[in-house]
Amino acid sequence: MLTIRAARADELPALTTFPNDDERNAATSAYLAGLLEHDCTRPEWCLVAERDGALIGNVVLWTVPGRTVPMDIVLLEPGDPATGQELLAHAADLARSLGAQNQGHVLDTPAQAPQFQRDPQLRETLLAATGFTVARDGCRFLWTAGDPMPAQDARLRWRSLSDLGQEPFVELLADSFADTKDSIWQAEIAEHGLREAAERNLADMLEMDHEPGWFEIGYDERDQPVAASLPARTPSSAVIGLVAVARAGRGQGYATSVVARGTQLLVAAGNTEIRGDCDAGNIAMFKAFQRAGYRNFANRKMFSRPL
Structure with missing residues (x-):
């Protein structure tokens, strides 16, 4: 008999483990431990599938630290298709009971630490069967310590939010969203309009x-x-x-300038690994990451479903 329940304290953070797969088991366990420590998830949001006393699958809900409503599914080990559907159904019910109206999940290929999302076709089939649709087909980029530092753009003078306030950021974001190639932003604009989409994205970043x-x-x-x-x-x-690049600044390499500036600030703060994402169809942003010395280390599909 299959049982879906919250993980017990002694089952955290490892949850579902696999024989002869120490790298995956250690990386995923450490990842979940970090999520729990940073309040991105909670023990009661970590669901496991149990059959005959053995854990055969799990699903974990996630949110931005400080929020009480889960936004996404961050870890999924579906087991077999039937178990996966049960886990995703329970994940929807739990999130809905906590006030969520939508639920997201991302699938990275190739499979890699820390999630090790193997069997991508099985995962996509399960997501489609449980109400998810593709919100973005994207690319992931990585810069690590030891890679060349991207050159800074001497044409630009930078001023911070603490100096300017939020309004100039909202105005520039709204302007840049007007012809955005990013499918996530296009959906937000269709639902909320340019101005509110800009305000919501700035609020999320804050x-x-x-x-x-x-x-x-x-x-x-x-x-x-x-x-x-x-x-x-x-x-x-x-x-x-x-x-974000204002429409009046397009075609002058400013997207690369932004990636270079962000890299400089993050490295100065002691970060040794920096990631970035864009739509697969956003050729300008894809090239901007490449020109700044980032490598496309994975592809990422973002899924979403209404609850």
């Missing part, structure tokens, strides 16, 4: 771990705001965060 001077706008030689840089940290990595 919730992330960052230093007061990191969020900046770059001004060109005519003192016009042309680009916004919003790097931050997650519990597992530093991230370039949000890159």
Whole structure:
């Protein structure tokens, strides 16, 4: 008989383990321990599938530290298809009971630490069967200590949010969103309009771990705001965060300038690994990461379902 329940204290943080797979078991356990420590998840949000006394699958809910409503599924070990469907159904019920209206999940290929999402076709099939659709087909980029530092753009003068206040950031984001190639932002604009989409994205970034001077706008030689840089940290990595280029500044390499600026600030703060994401179809942003010395280490599909 299959039982879906919250993990017991002695089952955390390892949850489902696999024989002869020490690398995966250690990395995933350490990852979940970090999520629990940073209040990105809670023991009662860690569900396991048990059959005949053995754990055969698990699903873990996630949110931004400080929030009480889970936003996404961050870890999923589906076991067999039937078990996976039961786990995803329980994950939906739990999140809905806590006030969530939508639920997301990301699938990275190739499989790698810390999630080790093997059997991607099985996972995609399960997600589709339980109401998920693809919200973004994206690419992931990585810079690590020892890689060349990207050159800084001498054309730009940077001013921080603490100096400018939020309004110039909202205005620049709204302007850049007007012809965005990012599918996530396109969906937000369709639902909320340009101005509110910009406000919501800035609010989300402000919730992330960052230093007061990191969020900046770059001004060109005519003192016009042309680009916004919003790097931050997650519990597992530093991230370039949000890159925005005003429509009047397009075609001048400012997206690369933003990635370079964010990299400089994050490295100065002691970070040795920095990640970034963009839509697979956003060729300009893809090239911006490459020109700044980042490598495309994985592809990431972002899924979402209404609850």
